[in-house]
Amino acid sequence: MKHVVIVGGGFTGINAAKQLGNRRDVRITLIDKKNYHLFQPLLYQVAMSALGAGDISEPLRNMLARYRNITVFKGTVENVDKERKVIMTDFGEISYDYLILACGVVHHYFGNEEWEEHAPGLKIIAQATEIRRRVMEAYEAAERTTDPVERKKLLTFVIVGGGPTGVELAGSIGEMSRYTLSKYYKQIDPKLTRIFIVEAAPRILGSFCPELASKATRELEKLGVQVWPSSMVTDVDEDGVQIGKERIESATVLWAAGVRAIGIGDSMGVETDRLGRIMVEEDLSIPGYPDIFVGGDQAHFSHHTEHPLPGMAPVASQQGNAIARNILLELKGKPKKPFRYKDKGQMATIGRNKAIVEIGNLRFYGSFAWLTWLLVHIYYLTTFKHRVFVLLQWGWSYFTFGRGARLIVNKEWRFYPRNECEPETTNDT
């Protein structure tokens, strides 16, 4: 029986595992540093207190329990020996017949990694909790202080990066400050919150058509978000950001700009692009190693496309399915099929009832776009959660402008290190 090892339980890993699950001719080992699968497209909602962490994530063991031939390990993959067909993990070596790498990306700071301290990114739940903590702590500190300049700084939020995540974060803070928080603070007016999107490119939402991006900018402005395009951040410190000669004083800077693939591609001696993504063949295998496949954000796939495929959930899911199908084809002695991305379009939400949607030449915005966004996300979320309560609760809080989960939890209580966990550097999908 062939042994398929999957590294990473994100969209690629979980889809590949399900395709291969309960097949008689393979057994599967899935390794992830986290014990859960994360529905990352809604992670900003956890950061903004609209959803709880448990609402958008599910233990990998739950998701895969019904497949008898799948073993799940929580662990870290350190390297791959391509010749011996063995992966090295923090709990020993595991040999494979087929290897699927889907470790995802981490944020990177263009060589200024020290900025991370002042500008956390948003890739895993712990980061969402940290962002929530910082945003809510800023309001608490603003309520306490009597210094108006300090208060202004505390009520200033800078989001670096104007892609969908940056826009969604900024829109959420705008909406929260304008609609939700006012009644909870007696000393400050949360409506005075200043929010900036600082984007190096000439416009935000560069992957969308200019008309939709412009529409999104207008909607953001209505929520009090100031969009600064053509603005390259040159420094981030604990008091704000420097943008060339301009400067914004801010107690809370969030990073939604660059990402870089997990480092395993570099250490295993295969060709990668400048973002660390592994170059793959049309069938998603690594050149020269037909038994190793790469999918999701970690893969650089640019066959028949002008740009490499973007790091999006639909790409990752389709690649996971395609890799599994190719393995099954090979086991039957049939030729592998080239991967073709079926473009499902892209969308971004700016706030309640406001979104932009682009599906091929079909482009629309406003309430109907938002409804589309909502239905698509509910559909995909429920395919792995099967929990109606989450949706009810979410609908309720959207309806009432409530933010059920506005708790500051992290870091209030520092525990002595027992099992010091390393920074999450692998398997973060």
Add this chain to the structure above:
Amino acid sequence: MKHVVIVGGGFTGINAAKQLGNRRDVRITLIDKKNYHLFQPLLYQVAMSALGAGDISEPLRNMLARYRNITVFKGTVENVDKERKVIMTDFGEISYDYLILACGVVHHYFGNEEWEEHAPGLKIIAQATEIRRRVMEAYEAAERTTDPVERKKLLTFVIVGGGPTGVELAGSIGEMSRYTLSKYYKQIDPKLTRIFIVEAAPRILGSFCPELASKATRELEKLGVQVWPSSMVTDVDEDGVQIGKERIESATVLWAAGVRAIGIGDSMGVETDRLGRIMVEEDLSIPGYPDIFVGGDQAHFSHHTEHPLPGMAPVASQQGNAIARNILLELKGKPKKPFRYKDKGQMATIGRNKAIVEIGNLRFYGSFAWLTWLLVHIYYLTTFKHRVFVLLQWGWSYFTFGRGARLIVNKEWRFYPRNECEPETTNDT
């Protein structure tokens, strides 16, 4: 207008605040180090993945938003100047006409505070998340290891302390290991989990009558929990616990034994008992300082009772109400009333469908006791949550033996310290 300052947003603080809310003759400032009120009786359910953190807690600002005369600050109270009638906080001095202290307790380790590293207690959400992380990490490590002795140690859980919290934790682990986890692990049999309650006294549940305690012990045994009475822990290290000459090797030790009042009672120069609780008059004020009241776990109240009133939610709630009433009486020039605890009884749950209840001379156990426990907790939880979804979800997971929230979140991603938070030492109710 008189200024009432409340320190601590637990049951005492929140009840006092609500009683005084929207009264014309007082304004209220409530200070808590956390930004949320916690329904502590169900905190073990968060630690055991049955509920999410948001399900049993609510931001203090939400709870008190409708009271125009209440200001909430998130902050730490460092000392009290009883003569100047001023409290010192980490954001400046605040003067008061009346002061209500309700800061609660922390775990203490009888002079062996270094044990905390190896045996966390359960008082705040961050601790519940940490306990959940440790329990689930132990199962993950057991699944990975091939060493049977190491595996046994990983599947061994020791709970120090046989009060209601210790019993509830042990029962939950027993139930989870016997019913929930089996289908998720392929390499180990979670039913082999060993669980110990180590109690220094001759029996567990000392506050209940011996018959009910004995019944609970029998029920615990059915879940695989071994109860060790008359067992004083003499050392805790990273590999287990020493009990005199006996020893249990365990990767996960949880502390449900001693508590001690928050230190402010010592520093402000008032009489305290050996647990740091402030001695109070019959009207809950401090002797010689009729403008300072103490309630909840922080108060030592032993008028007309054989023992000081225990640290329970009903005591704390009633005291919060009584303090507020006494302040209002004094503002009207009327004499204050002595506090009388209306004993609502006590209960503890061992697992699904198993509980013990003692209300005066009325004592019962089993399904009906469990139903009583459930209804009482649902009733009190909804008085501050008003959220039907939580209950639906909870009911669902009880019904299906599912554990919705079995995520390991904490510590997977260590962030650079920005605002180092001190260990939670005040206002922890």
